[in-house]
Amino acid sequence: MLNFLPRRLLQLIPTLFLVSVMIFLLQQLLPGDPALVMAGEEKDAEVIEQIRRQYRLDQPLPMQYLYWISGVLQGDLGESMRIKQPVASLIADKLPVTLQLATMAMAFALLIGIPAGILSAVKKGTVWDSAANVFALWGLSTPNFWLGILLIFLFSVQLGWLPASGWVSPFEDLGQSLATTVMPAFVLGNAIAAVLMRHMRSAMLQAMSADYVRTARAKGLRERAVVLRHALRNALTPVITLGALEFGTLLSGAVLTEQVFSIPGFGKLIVDAVFNRDYAVVQGVVLVTATVYVILNLLADVLYVLVNPRLRG
Amino acid sequence: MNTLSLIRHGLAFMTAFSMASTAVGQTTLRIGLAEDPDELDPTKARTYVGRIVFSSLCDKLFDIDDKLNIVGQLATSHETAADGRSMTIRLRPGVKFHDGEPFTAEAAKFSIERHLTLQGSFRRAEIAQIDRVEVVDSLTVRLQLKTPFAPLLAQLTDRAGMMVSPKAAQALGDKFGTAPVCAGPYRFVERVAQDRIVVERFADYWDKGRVHIDRIIYRPIQDSTVRLANLKSGQLDLLERLLATDAPQVSKDPKLKLVTGTELGYQGITMNLANGEKANSPLAKDARVRRAFELSLDRDAINQVVFNGINKVNNQWVSQTNPYYQAKFPTPKRDVARARALLKEAGVSTPLALDFMVPNNPETRAVAEVMQSMAAEAGFDLKIRVTEFATSLNEAEKGNFQLYMLAWSGRTDPDGNIFSFASCKGPLNYGRYCNAEIDGLLDKARTITSVPERKALYEQVAQRWLTEGSVVYLYHRALLFGHTPRLEGFKVMPDGLIRVTDLKLGR
Numbered sequence: 096m097l098n099f100l101p102r103r104l105l106q107l108i109p110t111l112f113l114v115s116v117m118i119f120l121l122q123q124l125l126p127g128d129p130a131l132v133m134a135g136e137e138k139d140a141e142v143i144e145q146i147r148r149q150y151r152l153d154q155p156l157p158m159q160y161l162y163w164i165s166g167v168l169q170g171d172l173g174e175s176m177r178i179k180q181p182v183a184s185l186i187a188d189k190l191p192v193t194l195q196l197a198t199m200a201m202a203f204a205l206l207i208g209i210p211a212g213i214l215s216a217v218k219k220g221t222v223w224d225s226a227a228n229v230f231a232l233w234g235l236s237t238p239n240f241w242l243g244i245l246l247i248f249l250f251s252v253q254l255g256w257l258p259a260s261g262w263v264s265p266f267e268d269l270g271q272s273l274a275t276t277v278m279p280a281f282v283l284g285n286a287i288a289a290v291l292m293r294h295m296r297s298a299m300l301q302a303m304s305a306d307y308v309r310t311a312r313a314k315g316l317r318e319r320a321v322v323l324r325h326a327l328r329n330a331l332t333p334v335i336t337l338g339a340l341e342f343g344t345l346l347s348g349a350v351l352t353e354q355v356f357s358i359p360g361f362g363k364l365i366v367d368a369v370f371n372r373d374y375a376v377v378q379g380v381v382l383v384t385a386t387v388y389v390i391l392n393l394l395a396d397v398l399y400v401l402v403n404p405r406l407r408g
Numbered sequence: 409m410n411t412l413s414l415i416r417h418g419l420a421f422m423t424a425f426s427m428a429s430t431a432v433g434q435t436t437l438r439i440g441l442a443e444d445p446d447e448l449d450p451t452k453a454r455t456y457v458g459r460i461v462f463s464s465l466c467d468k469l470f471d472i473d474d475k476l477n478i479v480g481q482l483a484t485s486h487e488t489a490a491d492g493r494s495m496t497i498r499l500r501p502g503v504k505f506h507d508g509e510p511f512t513a514e515a516a517k518f519s520i521e522r523h524l525t526l527q528g529s530f531r532r533a534e535i536a537q538i539d540r541v542e543v544v545d546s547l548t549v550r551l552q553l554k555t556p557f558a559p560l561l562a563q564l565t566d567r568a569g570m571m572v573s574p575k576a577a578q579a580l581g582d583k584f585g586t587a588p589v590c591a592g593p594y595r596f597v598e599r600v601a602q603d604r605i606v607v608e609r610f611a612d613y614w615d616k617g618r619v620h621i622d623r624i625i626y627r628p629i630q631d632s633t634v635r636l637a638n639l640k641s642g643q644l645d646l647l648e649r650l651l652a653t654d655a656p657q658v659s660k661d662p663k664l665k666l667v668t669g670t671e672l673g674y675q676g677i678t679m680n681l682a683n684g685e686k687a688n689s690p691l692a693k694d695a696r697v698r699r700a701f702e703l704s705l706d707r708d709a710i711n712q713v714v715f716n717g718i719n720k721v722n723n724q725w726v727s728q729t730n731p732y733y734q735a736k737f738p739t740p741k742r743d744v745a746r747a748r749a750l751l752k753e754a755g756v757s758t759p760l761a762l763d764f765m766v767p768n769n770p771e772t773r774a775v776a777e778v779m780q781s782m783a784a785e786a787g788f789d790l791k792i793r794v795t796e797f798a799t800s801l802n803e804a805e806k807g808n809f810q811l812y813m814l815a816w817s818g819r820t821d822p823d824g825n826i827f828s829f830a831s832c833k834g835p836l837n838y839g840r841y842c843n844a845e846i847d848g849l850l851d852k853a854r855t856i857t858s859v860p861e862r863k864a865l866y867e868q869v870a871q872r873w874l875t876e877g878s879v880v881y882l883y884h885r886a887l888l889f890g891h892t893p894r895l896e897g898f899k900v901m902p903d904g905l906i907r908v909t910d911l912k913l914g915r
Contacts, residue, residue: 127798131805135454136817137828138835139533149528178601179447179585185601244633251641259641260629262603357629357638359603367444367602372798 103393114385115167118378119160128152129372133176150176150374163378172382173375175368182379185364189348192262193360196283196353197345199276203284204291204341209334211288212295216303217322227292234289239282243355246278260357279356283349287341294337298330305329332403339395346391347384435913436623437895439906440635440647444602444628449585450570451522451529456817456904459567460648461626464607464908466590467614468569469497469516470561472820476730476902478561482511482571482591492556492855499547503614505573506595513543518574520551531568535560556855558862562821566903593619593909602628618909639664639890645913646895648906650888652715652771658890669887669900670720670727672818673825675775676881677811682840684807686763690756691810695876697760700750702880704786705779706742711883714774719883723874725825727884732822732863734870747786758787765793765809767800772813775882804838812838815885820903822866823854830873839878846872 130146131138147153151162166173172182215227251259257274265272302308303326311321348362361380368376445458450466453459469483480486485498503511520541523531537557542550553560563569576589588596593615594607605626609619627644629635632651636658638644650658650666659666679701681692690697707721723739726732751758766776773794780790790811795803804812816836819825828834831850832842846869853865873879887904896912 125799127796127802128805131801132798133454135530136456137530137533139530140835142528142530142533145528175601177446178444179452179583180601188600244637247634247637247641251643252637255641259638259643260634261627261643354631355634357603357627357634359600363602370796370798 100397103396107389107393110389111382111386114389115164115378115382116160118381118385119156119163122374122377123156125369125372127372129176129374132372146176163375167382172379175373175376177368177371177373177376182375185376186361186379186383189359189361189364191264192358193346193348193362195265195272196276196280196349196358196360197342199280200283200287200345200349201338201342203281204287205338206288207284208288208291209295212292212334213299213322213327215292216296216299219300227296231289231292234285234292237286238351239286239349240351240355242285243279243282243352246282247355250278262358262360275356276358279349279352279358282352282355283345287345290341291334291338295330295334298333299326302326302330328402332399335398335402336395339391339398343384343388343391346387348380434622435620436625437621437646437908437911437913438625438627438644440638440644441626441628442632442635442649443630445605445626447585448588448596448599448605450567450572450588450590451526451531452585453567454530457628457648459903460905461605461607462567462570462590463592463905464594464624465588465592465596466570466572467503467592468565468567469499469571470565470569472565472902474899474901476820478565478820481569482516483564486561488857492857493553495551495553495560496544497549497551499549500614501547503591504612505571505576505591506589506610507573507576508612509573509575511571511591512546513549514546515574516549516571517541517543518577519571520549520568522572522577523568534563534566534568556857558854558857559819559821559823562819562824565820594624597623615909620910620912621908624908636890639892642892646889646891646898646906648887648889648904650890652718652886652888655718655886655888656716663893665891665893665895667889667891667898667900668718669902669904670729670884671887671904672727672820672884672902673816674722674725674727674818674881674884675719675772675813675815676879677779678804678809678814678829678839679878679880680807680810680812680839681878682842683838686807686810687840689762689810690754690760691762694754694756696750696754697756698880699875700747700754700786701783701788703740703743703747703750704783704788705880705882706782707739707882709742709782710775710778713778714771715883715886718886718888720886721883723881724870725829725879725881726822730822731859732866734863734867736867737870737874742782744786751787756787759784759789760787761789761791762810763793763808764790764811764813765795765800765803766813767797768794772815776813807838807840809838814838814879818884818903822862823850826850826866826869826873827854829879830869830877837878841873841878843872 130143130152133146134143151159174181175185211227211230215224218224247259250257257278261275263271263275308321308326311325348360348365350362350366353360353362365377365380441457441460443457445461446455447453450462467482469481470478471481473479482500482503483497484500487496499513499516505511523529523535524538537553537555539552539554542552544550571591573589577584580587593610593613595610597606597608599605608623613619629638635647636654639647655666658664679691679698680687711717711719711721720727721739722728724734764776766772776792780792783790803809827850828836830841831847849865849869853862856862887900889900891898894914896914897910901907
């Protein structure tokens with residue numbers, strides 16, 4: 096039933112190759128010279144030359160790409176110019192942070208978005224429906240950084256219940272870890288919940304008006320069974336795709352939210368790297384997130400097949 | 409279980425208990441930084457925030473006091489030869505590095521030579537005049553210079569004067585910055601990139617009577633509003649670079665303390681005189697146009713509108729309290745009529761459009777907008793082009809600007825605030841001002857240590873540079889710190905770096 100898997104896995108190779116070329120080329124479009132940024136305030140000419148030589152910035156682009164990609168294929172993502180740490184270890188440091196944040200945010204999104212979507216579809220036109228729609232509008236139109244700062248002011252500065260920033264590993268101190276991530280995870284999850292709710296609602300409405308739902312009702316099934324067993328199962332397919340894509344986006348780092356809560360995740364890593372023109376870090380992070388994204392997409396396809404028997408060929 | 413193992417368990421329990429109780433009594437100072445520092449190797453570091461962290465990790469041969477006088481730190485005295493070509497430095501006895509190695513003349517020689525020769529050194533240019541380092545005896549070194557160099561002592565109050573353990577530096581090589589071993593009051597514990605740098609009290613510090621806090625955690629938090637929120641909610645005890653607009657709020661808050669000083673650096677506008685095609689403008693060709701531009705600006709009003717009047721307005725590269733300030737050239741008052749007259753004299757048809765490049769941050773943007781409306785009254789049409797910082801460096805280098813808002817963090821010696829900007833080949837001379845006479849004066853000022861003589865040379869520089877040069881100085885920015893009242897003994901130093909000795913953290 097999953098005989099498409101080997102073919103899809105093979106397709107990953109050209110995709111990732113193209114991604115690596117794109118990352119490299121797009122980065123070259125950035126104005127600004129890494130050597131000038133790295134040279135500090137003084138901009139000593141000798142130092143600038145030395146940086147260019149050391150990081151092979153003086154070599155032609157195809158050569159630079161070859162140096163990088165041959166390293167990557169041997170598992171070496173290069174070294175951060177700015178802090179002289181291997182890119183792989185920087186990514187390994189940030190991955191658990193981003194993973195935890197993304198998972199918690201996704202949990203918030205699913206717990207809020209799916210039930211709200213179902214509810215508003217089933218109770219279409221009632222107060223419940225309007226309330227869910229107002230919530231979705233609010234979730235979609237509230238900027239993350241603003242909601243984040245408001246939460247900090249309420250829960251950290253005024254009430255003093257939650258720490259305003261930082262990240263603690265759950266293996267070190269679970270309570271503290273949840274305390275530091277609950278606000279940012281809610282901020283991220285809230286926005287996604289709104290998107291999920293809208294999609295869930297329209298998919299459910301479509302399913303509820305389908306013939307098989309009428310048949311199910313006609314044969315005397317209880318409404319609860321009609322909604323959950325017949326309509327929901329069919330309506331979930333688009334929501335799964337969307338959820339997987341949103342999760343992929345979360346894993347590529349939440350730039351603004353991480354800045355506001357000072358969480359050392361992927362988003363902060365890549366933004367700082369772009370501003371410092373720390374090419375190796377930008378390339379490494381984008382390559383890793385692109386890989387994650389592609390794999391999540393594949394997983395979503397697998398999930399479809401599990402949820403929808405018609406796709407099992 | 410026999411008696412012996414019972415005793416052993418009991419002892420283990422007691423040890424664990426006593427360790428727990430010391431952990432409770434430990435004091436930790438949490439400092440919020442505006443950026444994540446770069447490499448923590450004094451030879452290869454470049455950033456201002458990095459210097460803040462170094463002031464707990466790495467002691468220097470010399471330091472500055474709150475009046476900008478140079479005082480000994482790891483050096484006890486120094487003597488410059490009559491011809492200015494050598495400097496003999498006596499070192500403090502009984503100093504240890506964090507790895508227990510003794511600080512000796514050999515170690516000092518090693519550190520200075522490392523600054524001079526290590527690949528990727530950012531210190532080489534600062535102390536390039538040192539020809540060689542001689543060990544006179546176990547606690548005396550002599551620096552032989554290629555040419556007399558007055559700013560040398562000031563350079564040794566910063567990273568070029570930081571001493572590293574030769575043993576650790578040889579062992580770690582290029583990776584020294586990942587676990588720096590110096591002779592400062594705190595030793596390196598760990599660093600998590602973009603999250604924290606942790607240091608702890610060094611038990612064998614030479615001046616340990618002045619160290620009262622057990623641990624310091626430096627936390628980079630870029631957004632200034634968020635940094636302040638963290639101070640208010642108690643996640644930080646001290647923060648640097650508060651926004652000027654947040655200062656009144658902090659000073660009114662009974663749960664916070666505001667401490668201010670004035671920077672050694674300045675904010676100014678660089679004018680393009682001879683760098684590429686954009687230099688083809690009346691601004692570059694006629695010094696009267698440049699004076700008209702300066703006269704169109706009201707520095708006090710800019711300071712009031714954007715910074716609540718907290719900065720120090722000035723027209724020179726050193727502040728009014730600096731010994732090298734030239735009282736003969738006071739800051740000109742705004743004079744729109746005179747500015748208009750100068751433009752007319754120069755035969756400029758108004759409005760004169762100028763490309764004004766402004767690195768992107770909320771304060772510089774606001775300053776640029778205020779300047780735009782002021783200059784418009786005199787006949788200038790400033791086209792503000794807000795540019796991301798790294799890009800602006802490239803554009804400045806290429807000469808793709810007519811006006812460029814540039815900030816300089818400042819140096820202890822006046823040479824550091826003018827030489828690279830005004831000398832023909834200066835790496836920061838983006839406007840490409842070039843005058844052989846000024847070059848000669850700047851070179852000469854580098855060789856003279858007598859303050860009045862140097863000041864006289866700089867007076868001649870100011871005479872020309874302030875009337876026809878490529879920089880209009882606006883103000884010295886206020887150094888703004890906020891901290892909890894629990895923190896005692898915090899003083900703002902002229903260089904803005906946080907000295908951690910003498911700090912106490914109450915309950």
